[in-house]
Amino acid sequence: MDADWDLFAVVRSCKSTVNKPAASSGEPSNRPSKVNTSGCNCLASLRLEQNFDPFSFRSMSRASLEDSRQPVLKQPDPTTMGTDRGKNPIILSPGGGGANGQQQQQRPRQRVQQRGVPKTRRRSNKDMNRTVVSHVTDENSCSDQWTWRKYGRKAIKGTSYLRHYYKCSSSAECTARKHVTLSNSEPGTYIVTYTDDHTHSMPDSRKSRAGGSRMNKLPNADNNASSSSSSFISPTAPPPAPEVSATATATATATNVQNAGDNGAKEGENVNIAALVNDDGEDIFMIPNAQFYDYLFEGLGELVHGADSGSGSGHNWPAFGGNLSSWGSSMSGSSAGSTAARSLWSLTSVILFILRQDK
DNA sequence: CGTCTTTGACCAGCGC
DNA sequence: GCGCTGGTCAAAGACG
Numbered sequence: 462m463d464a465d466w467d468l469f470a471v472v473r474s475c476k477s478t479v480n481k482p483a484a485s486s487g488e489p490s491n492r493p494s495k496v497n498t499s500g501c502n503c504l505a506s507l508r509l510e511q512n513f514d515p516f517s518f519r520s521m522s523r524a525s526l527e528d529s530r531q532p533v534l535k536q537p538d539p540t541t542m543g544t545d546r547g548k549n550p551i552i553l554s555p556g557g558g559g560a561n562g563q564q565q566q567q568r569p570r571q572r573v574q575q576r577g578v579p580k581t582r583r584r585s586n587k588d589m590n591r592t593v594v595s596h597v598t599d600e601n602s603c604s605d606q607w608t609w610r611k612y613g614r615k616a617i618k619g620t621s622y623l624r625h626y627y628k629c630s631s632s633a634e635c636t637a638r639k640h641v642t643l644s645n646s647e648p649g650t651y652i653v654t655y656t657d658d659h660t661h662s663m664p665d666s667r668k669s670r671a672g673g674s675r676m677n678k679l680p681n682a683d684n685n686a687s688s689s690s691s692s693f694i695s696p697t698a699p700p701p702a703p704e705v706s707a708t709a710t711a712t713a714t715a716t717n718v719q720n721a722g723d724n725g726a727k728e729g730e731n732v733n734i735a736a737l738v739n740d741d742g743e744d745i746f747m748i749p750n751a752q753f754y755d756y757l758f759e760g761l762g763e764l765v766h767g768a769d770s771g772s773g774s775g776h777n778w779p780a781f782g783g784n785l786s787s788w789g790s791s792m793s794g795s796s797a798g799s800t801a802a803r804s805l806w807s808l809t810s811v812i813l814f815i816l817r818q819d820k
Numbered sequence: 821c822g823t824c825t826t827t828g829a830c831c832a833g834c835g836c
Numbered sequence: 837g838c839g840c841t842g843g844t845c846a847a848a849g850a851c852g
Contacts, residue, residue, distance in 0.1 A: 611825060613844060626843070630823080640843085 594654050596644065606663050607631065609639065620645040632661045 610630035614623045622643040629637040636657040644650040 610823080612846095613827080614825095615842065615844095618841065624842085628844090638843095 594652060596647070596650050596652055607637070607659065617642060629659055631659070631663075635660045 608630045609627035611625060611627050613626040615626070617624045620642060622645065624640050624642040626640045627638060629635040637659040638656045640654050640656075642652045642654075644652050
């Protein structure tokens with residue numbers, strides 16, 4: 462397979478009856494934040510904003526995310542929720558500190574930092590640069606090519622779960638951060654919020670993994686491994702790569718069901734099928750009952766265009782290392798097909814979530 | 821030794 | 837102005 466495989470494949474709705482809000486003027490600002498038509502009801506939960514990177518997940522610790530599944534309280538206690546002050550009710554070890562939940566020796570914890578030293582500890586929203594939110598349905602989708610270091614977690618008022626804070630560990634100057642919270646209303650759905658951009662290129666591979674092995678350790682890893690669709694996709698062990706050509710494109714055609722057995726629809730009935738096809742028009746995979754608006758994929762269209770243009774600058778799409786044109790070649794450590802498979806898998810995760818919302 | 825997670829403490833933004 | 841809240845720091849130990 463071509464080593465410079467770029468993911469040009471996009472997914473679009475195959476239902477011609479989808480009402481596209483407004484004209485295809487490509488003005489994101491004119492788009493409704495929520496589409497209250499029968500055409501699509503997925504946007505309420507999947508907000509696509511500038512530089513939104515639904516596939517930018519990789520290095521999130523599975524154990525950490527699993528920890529986020531632990532409710533802070535089975536029944537949130539209003540007297541303790543929403544405040545830290547060392548009163549986190551999920552605390553298991555009395556001494557604080559300690560990796561992987563192992564109990565550590567209790568010792569007084571002294572604050573070394575001097576009071577009065579001016580240091581911005583919290584940025585205002587206006588100082589936040591490009592905060593984006595995505596919802597992912599499983600923990601394997603909460604990891605990405607970037608290297609993140611967890612620097613905190615906190616019980617958030619109004620949710621029973623902890624919010625985990627990560628900062629980019631690839632560069633000390635990089636201000637990119639993200640936090641992950643298990644959705645209170647959508648169990649199994651993680652709300653990932655990104656803040657700021659990476660100020661560096663995507664690392665070819667993770668730095669030293671010293672201490673990193675714990676990331677895959679889970680007390681109940683077996684239980685999770687057997688839990689249906691949430692199989693963990695290791696960055697180094699991607700799923701089998703579908704045979705997708707480098708120039709796979711999307712189609713948007715009305716689809717009549719010709720194989721009623723596939724999705725339960727009757728023959729001749731119109732259904733919505735999200736199809737990922739290659740440039741030969743062959744379906745790579747199809748998802749029934751999916752509805753998308755074209756504008757969801759306008760960015761992807763730009764992606765394809767940018768990559769095709771060969772301008773050298775490429776397109777700033779963080780999931781692909783900030784430069785789609787070089788994305789494939791930058792992933793020298795893995796086969797292009799595997800890279801594609803990971804991206805497809807991540808894309809599938811997003812789609813599956815949309816489908817859930819569409820029910 | 822370098823990097824990781826954990827977690828108490830600190831602090832600034834915000835609402836009242 | 838005050839208290840609540842969320843975001844961040846940094847010490848400590850774990851891990852390879």
